[in-house]
Amino acid sequence: MTSLVYINGEHGLVKSAFEAVTYAKKLGGDVIVVSSGKSADLGKLGEYGATKVLVDSSLEKIDAQQVTRLVAAAAEQVGAEVIVFSHDLVAKAVAPRLSVRLKAGLVSGATSLPDTANGFSVKVNVFSGKAFGSVSVKTAKKIISLLPNSIQPELNGSACPVEEFAGHAGEASIKILEVKIPEGNIPLPEAELVVSAGRGLKGPENWGMVEDLAKALGAATACSRPVADIGWRPHHEHVGQTGVAIRPNLYIAAGISGAIQHLAGVNGSKVIVVINTDAEAPFFKAADYGVLGDAFEVLPKLTEAVKKFKASH
């Protein structure tokens, strides 16, 4: 069996790429990677189990139709039975197109390896993280879009060859005019540690405390929906049922009540810490560690404690 993993190599390799290759390796059989763009040492993917990387290094700023053509051509060339994506914003645009093109059933947001005891079924997040479903795929070819942070990357081999695979992407039909990626930003879905705050912080001028803690931890920042709605924080930080769904190792929530729609986007987090002045706040029911106190006092103290810890470890 051969699996193909798609990776966007335009902006260097990120952890989710290692996760996707590790996942494909665990499926058994050969793992080939196809990449659009080349800004990094793609051969490194061999260390996680890839035997070869195909890359069209001329491609940058390409649209979903071009990626679809590229991956479809690679899938045909290597005879891939399973195609693996990391469930990011590129995959959300490309994997559905590829599913129709290759007549391959698509599992979005997979959180486990397939169960092949009785067909081929994969566990996914459903109802915005409030439950898991088991999806069976009935087609011969299969596409799996893996939720970030679902599997630990594992070293499994050594650097592999990288081959040029040009001329398959075709023309773009969408023109990219500008890309705006803030410097030093950890994309939320990738982040292992997240510090988040809500209306309890009273105003945007108080976010320094949140950022200080995030910086001390090396965490990304997030917020509740009303906070993004009033414009205290940018929209892309809004987590929850109608915002970004995240599942970091640690989620620290200060001044957030823990409404069901908020929990829907964060209850996949491994460990939740809640800081709130109200003992009745529903978030405490979903928390592992609770601090009943004023965020304005607790956050700076926690930041100091983290700095002290980091200095001594």
Added chain:
Amino acid sequence: MHNKNHKIILKSHGENSFLLLSLCLLLENVHKMKILVCISKSPDTTSKIAFTDGNTKFDENGVQYIVNPYDEWYALVRALEIKETSGGTVTIITVGTAADEAIIRKALAIGADDAVRIDAEPTDAYFTAGQIAKYAKDNSFDLILTGKETINYNGSQVGGMIAEDLDLPFVSLAVKMDVDGSTLKMEQEIVGGIQVVEANLPLVVSCAKGMAEQRIPNMRGIMAARTKPLTVIAATPEEAFTAYESYVLPEAKKACKMIDPNNMDELVELLHSEAKVI
């Protein structure tokens, strides 16, 4: 110069502005779009999630259905705004059973012109997209809008599949959309930020937060919705690619450990040695 004058007239006439708007459109040769908005139902966001029949079926007992928030707040409202400034039509489409007509009427009450229901249980995204693509092919639309994802199955699949079926470009997760004749300039979410793109009609776009502001239907809209056309079309036979076999609920959380707010060193120590996350 011309355009400016029209705008001034428009402002001062209020109620009569519709006639004048039509006139302006003729003069300015604005592209009037035929827009199709894909609407699906989802359980109200406060619904208790439970399963029946040996955990193979979603328990609908006591569940209120709403229009999937992304479809209603962002896709539908942006479509209506475009119609309000440039004319054209907004048709909503849903693949669903007769039980879904309540949510269709809600979307009509917000302001869509007419509705289409493809009469079938939407088994998977491939099946659903195939039905919509077929209808769109037969009725040629300039712009097809979907929501970012359904909040029950969260696949984010249907929009891209419709686009591939119709061989059209697909702009995923658009947060802003400006119309200039038959060219659309959009901002879309990408990993870690936003990108500005431009594409020509016809086009498929999935809509995320930022596109528009939620609208509450008024009494007049609700009354009007009762008599707006709702066409029911038989589904085309098509095999699904995937199926939900069973469900499980996440394990219940252990009781929350309370930490003294004056002892953050203890919290950090627990996060390190007990939870092992830092």
